[in-house]
Amino acid sequence: MPRILNESDVRALVTIPDLVPLMERTLAQFSAGAVEQPLRTVLSIGPDKAYGVMPAVLADPAAVATKLVTVFKHNHKRGLPSHLATIVLLDPETGALLAVIDGTYITEARTAAASAMAARYLSAPTNEHSLAIIGSGVQARSHLEAFTHVFSVGHVRVWSPTDTHRRQFVNTMAKSTDVPLTAATSAEDAVRGATLVVLATSSAEPVIESGWVRDGTHVTSVGASFPHQREMDPRLVARARLIVDSRTGALAESGDIIQGIAEGRFSETHLAGEIGEIVNGKIGGRTRQDEVTIFKSLGMAVEDVAAAHLAYTRACEQSRGTVIEL
Template identity: 30%
Template sequence: MRLLSEAALRRVLTPELAVDSSARAFIALSRNAILVPTRSEIQRPDGEGVVFAMPGFLPGRVFGLKLIATRGAASTALVLILDSETLAPLGLLSADFLTDWRTAGGIAAATRLLARPDAAVHVVFGAGRLAGPCARLVAHVRPIARTLIIGRTAARAEALAATLRAEGLAAEAATDPALVAQADIVTTVTNASDPVFPGAALRPGAHVNLGGAFRPDTREADDTLAARGLFWCDSLDACLARAGDLVQPLASGALDRARVLGEIGAALDGSLRGRQATAEITVFKSLGNAAQDICLAEDALALPGLAAPSFDPKGVSLEP
């Protein structure tokens, strides 16, 4: 069995792999080619965090289980991969960076399909750990000429913008949510419980990625966006049950169920439509799915630079 560290994964996970692996995971999910039950969730009694258990099964290939625990801003994640036939353990991967990269990869895969090809201005809400990966991977799939980082703390937003500028992205910190009026692409990766920008300010043709709120009582988008947008989900059943960005406006009537078109995987494989008109406002709701973790972990274990010539199921090989 391979034990892959954060350092090893940072060395080998490329933007192409992150985006393509998430696209593969979404397609498998929509085709029922991977079995992913609803994740188990335990809220900490002190309200400071949550523990998720996220299993998935690719018949004839692998079984995977992701565990992720959060407390405040801290998190720890692991992914275990087994051979689906022999049950031999193939790998145990530290998954903090993998989680960030698969989340951003999924958002970029949806953006690659739904955003206008000429989209050049990207507004990111949030300056935490997911904001940087999302800015980088969206810029990998669209010709982004300007990235605006809007965070709760101006210093953190400016620090992230400076890091992105040092990497070659034209990034700047901002404070006014109404700047979404300039956006071709909006990505939200916040801990907010209430909407973070005015949906009325979005111009026709914008694409929105909602990647933060993951409980029915939290949301990042307002009722105006719910009424204007067309929605695709990573997992339709999960989003209809757990995503406040859908649950709340559907319950109030602000969102017509017919505007929730289905899963992004079905659009990626051509069985569901994507963007059909330049003026459409397209919205991707990402809750995160174990299919993404399992596919990316499987892909990482198969990379030439990490592949072991042989392994002992009872032993552990440490990749520094």
């Protein structure tokens, strides 16, 4: 019989440290052509409101699922996250419904896990990193957890446009990490000198300038997931070695890439490859110590399906969730 897993269930069953190696395996399979995943379908349902459908099929482990995701920019006024998601997991042998799983936390955690995994391949080796985070929402929180799990981080500087938000972020997250956190006075103040930069914003315009980013820095960009948006200075994108999660997805959805090509700043060949290709050894990652690298993440259904399958498997083992009869 189908099982319902709410957000509390999922948080108890799956952690970011679980997801880092899982995302590595999953994205390697994606880039090897071992999964089935079309481009997501996105419908506009009003100003600043979008509804996406993200199906995928995995072979190892065998899993079939679809994520239904909504992005309502002004949900915070109702005390709700801007991104909400539900994952429908089906039996790959029969097509029967296995589970309905809250996908909000999975989206938050798998994105950060994939980013941290990619940064491990693309960042310059150092004994201790300095991390800058632009943004103060759920993705900023999950990326702080993921990056401090994967790397030795000496200090974190955080900036977002609203002073109370960034100070609240620092005060809240200081309770869950031993890494010193500072609310920066500006985006430039946060980014200058950082070896790792995370952009987790809802901005439609660039939030950092190329001149702020020192040679050898690795930049992670998880915002600006629509063609009309960009969160990076186009000069930075043109300057860096550019790696994505999906080449097809990036050329169809990433404003940072689509607009840069349209403006003649670079061509499609500037996109060096997918992170899964690096994991598989098909292409190299960082080519020089002083090279700036970018991982542009749009998020993919295969990530959601892999994480949902893990949550469901553990829920069955632990008898967690609510079993229903349809």
